[in-house]
Amino acid sequence: MxxxxxxxxxxxxxxxxxxxxxxxxxxxxxxxxxxxxxxxxxxxxxxxxxxxxxxxxxxxxxxxxxxxxxxxxxxEPKESFDRALRMANEFLNSGDLNKAEKLIKKMFSLSPSSPIPHYLMYELLKKRGNLELANKHLNAAKSLDENIEVKKDAENK
CATH class of the missing domain: 3.40.50.2300 (Response regulator)
Incomplete structure (x- = not known):
């Protein structure tokens, strides 16, 4: 609620x-x-x-x-989803996964029906080596938006 x-x-x-x-x-x-x-x-x-x-x-x-x-x-203006997205991406790219996770969770609360937090959680869990849970988030992201494309890299081949 x-x-x-x-x-x-x-x-x-x-x-x-x-x-x-x-x-x-x-x-x-x-x-x-x-x-x-x-x-x-x-x-x-x-x-x-x-x-x-x-x-x-x-x-x-x-x-x-x-x-x-x-x-x-x-x-008071809420912290925007876009700002959280930019910061989460920065933390994912820099390797600060704990900060990225905190922002991704905030994104889930700001926009629960968006596929973006699921995709970011997929990326985060993949980096942590939890591929099973990562793929569940990827499937959730795809079910919310069938146009999501996954980058092909060594882990996805």
């Missing part, structure tokens, strides 16, 4: 709002997040602002302040 915005308190049952933000970002969920709290310690704010698309609103706040923050976060 996709959401336009997540609003959470800093104090949650069983975990903190910071832990929630970490979990969401680790799962490549790029939804903007607004954390509200009466606790405004600098170390808390510093930890929150390490993450992209996260903002903070101190309690108590007015209706206007809340609406303003919500509008800012929703109107």
């Amino acid at each position: 996709n959401y336009d915005l997540i609003i959470s308190d800093l104090k949650l049952p069983g975990e903190s709002g910071i832990e929630l933000v970490k979990e969401l970002r680790e799962k490549a969920i790029d939804t903007p997040i607004l954390i509200v709290s009466a606790y405004t310690k600098p170390e808390i704010l510093s930890e929150l602002f390490k993450f992209e698309r996260v903002d903070f609103l101190s309690k108590p706040f007015t209706k206007e302040e809340l609406l303003s923050k919500v509008k800012e976060l929703i109107d």
